Amino acid sequence: MSTCPFGTRRTRRWIPWLSISVPTVGWLVFGLYPSLATVYYSLTQYSGLPGTPTNFCGLCNYRNEFTGSWPDLSDSLVVTVKYVAGVTILQIVVGLGLALVLQRRRTGYGLYRALIFMPQIFSVTIVAVLFSLLLDPNNGPTEKAYHSLFGGTNAFLGNPDWAIWLIVLINVWMFSGYTMLVYIAGLRRIPPELYEAASLDGAGRWKTFWRITWPMLAPATTVNVFLTAMGSIGEYALVLVLTDGNYGTKTLGMYMFDTAFGQDSNLGRGSMLAMLQFAFTLVVGGGLLWGLRRREVSL
Numbered sequence: 587m588s589t590c591p592f593g594t595r596r597t598r599r600w601i602p603w604l605s606i607s608v609p610t611v612g613w614l615v616f617g618l619y620p621s622l623a624t625v626y627y628s629l630t631q632y633s634g635l636p637g638t639p640t641n642f643c644g645l646c647n648y649r650n651e652f653t654g655s656w657p658d659l660s661d662s663l664v665v666t667v668k669y670v671a672g673v674t675i676l677q678i679v680v681g682l683g684l685a686l687v688l689q690r691r692r693t694g695y696g697l698y699r700a701l702i703f704m705p706q707i708f709s710v711t712i713v714a715v716l717f718s719l720l721l722d723p724n725n726g727p728t729e730k731a732y733h734s735l736f737g738g739t740n741a742f743l744g745n746p747d748w749a750i751w752l753i754v755l756i757n758v759w760m761f762s763g764y765t766m767l768v769y770i771a772g773l774r775r776i777p778p779e780l781y782e783a784a785s786l787d788g789a790g791r792w793k794t795f796w797r798i799t800w801p802m803l804a805p806a807t808t809v810n811v812f813l814t815a816m817g818s819i820g821e822y823a824l825v826l827v828l829t830d831g832n833y834g835t836k837t838l839g840m841y842m843f844d845t846a847f848g849q850d851s852n853l854g855r856g857s858m859l860a861m862l863q864f865a866f867t868l869v870v871g872g873g874l875l876w877g878l879r880r881r882e883v884s885l
Contacts, residue, residue, distance in 0.1 A: 627857035634846065634853030647858035659859075662841040663866070665750060669837055670818040670870075672754040677814050678807070680758055681765025686799075688766070689773045699770075703763030710760075714827030717756050718743065749833040753824055761817070765810045772806030773799070808878040815874055819867050838863050 628648075631641040651659055684702060688695050705713065721728050723741040732740045743749050776799065784794045822839035825831055831840040842863055846856020 624857045624860050627854050628861045630854045630857075632852075632854040634851045634856075640854075643854075647855050651855070651858060651862075658841065659862075662836050662838045665834065665836055666819060666838040666866075669750060669754060669821065670815055672751065673757050673818045674811060674814045676754065676758045677762050677765050678810055680762045681810060682769050682803075684762065684766040685769035685773060689770050699763070699766070702766060705760045706763050708760070710823045711827055713756065713760055714824050717752075718828055721752065743829055744833055746834040749829055750835045753828055753835060756828070757818065757821070757824060761814070765814065768806050768810050769803060772803045776802045804878075804882040808875075808882060811878060812871065812874055816867065816871055819870060820863060838866065 627640070629642060629644055631643050631646065632638065688699050688702075720726055721742040723729055723739070723744045726742070728742060729740065732738075732742075740748065743752060780798050780802075781794065784798055789797065820839040821837055822843045825835050825837055825840045826843065829835045831837075831844055836844070838859070842856055842859035845851075845859055846853050
């Protein structure tokens with residue numbers, strides 16, 4: 587029997603199936619099963635503790651949440667909307683500004699882009715611990731600098747007026763590098779002839795940006811806005827380490843995590859909140875895609 591680089595002709599036809607079997611099993615075990623389990627547990631009164639009964643109750647968790655604990659859910663939704671809007675707007679502005687400055691292939695610009703992108707490769711826990719030390723209300727250097735300049739105390743992450751916006755800024759610091767790279771790729775796809783024609787017509791930098799650069803960056807803006815917003819809706823890790831959801835920072839993701847795995851764990855209710863977060867993500871994501879794609883067409 588003749589042989590092939592990867593076995594005989596008879597065995598070679600099984601190689602594609604074997605190559606996809608491992609990721610398929612991984613998706614079934616770590617993707618599909620947890621998703622289906624979340625749907626099921628959202629219909630139960632299950633604490634999550636070993637040995638406790640599941641107590642299937644249908645839509646009781648949904649009914650109780652909207653009739654008995656609606657203020658908690660509404661507060662977390664308001665915080666989530668503020669957080670997502672703040673992160674998305676600031677990250678788009680910062681990423682676009684960095685891209686406009688560093689788009690050219692000049693000496694040292696590659697190093698600057700790498701340094702700006704570097705925070706994204708750090709663990710969220712490492713970043714959160716670093717900033718919790720910097721913003722420590724007792725002995726943190728930021729608090730000491732604020733006291734030296736203004737003579738008072740701020741508490742920063744312990745201040746309900748500042749906490750959520752500081753977390754927004756930390757998130758923007760971490761992920762603006764990715765937004766910058768997407769915009770740089772978009773800028774390099776703009777034909778230089780358009781800028782030459784605008785220059786001949788006497789258009790200034792500001793007019794050239796609004797009439798040429800910004801409309802031509804519509805696809806890159808769609809990608810950046812969608813990915814940033816979707817990545818921010820379920821945020822809980824950064825909030826968990828920095829404030830544990832206190833001081834007006836309990837996002838929907840943090841509310842779900844605290845309910846399912848907190849001191850008084852209720853996995854059934856936490857799974858229900860996960861389903862509500864999934865529905866909220868679908869609505870926001872679908873609305874953003876619809877609006878951004880219509881914007882691309884109109885431009």
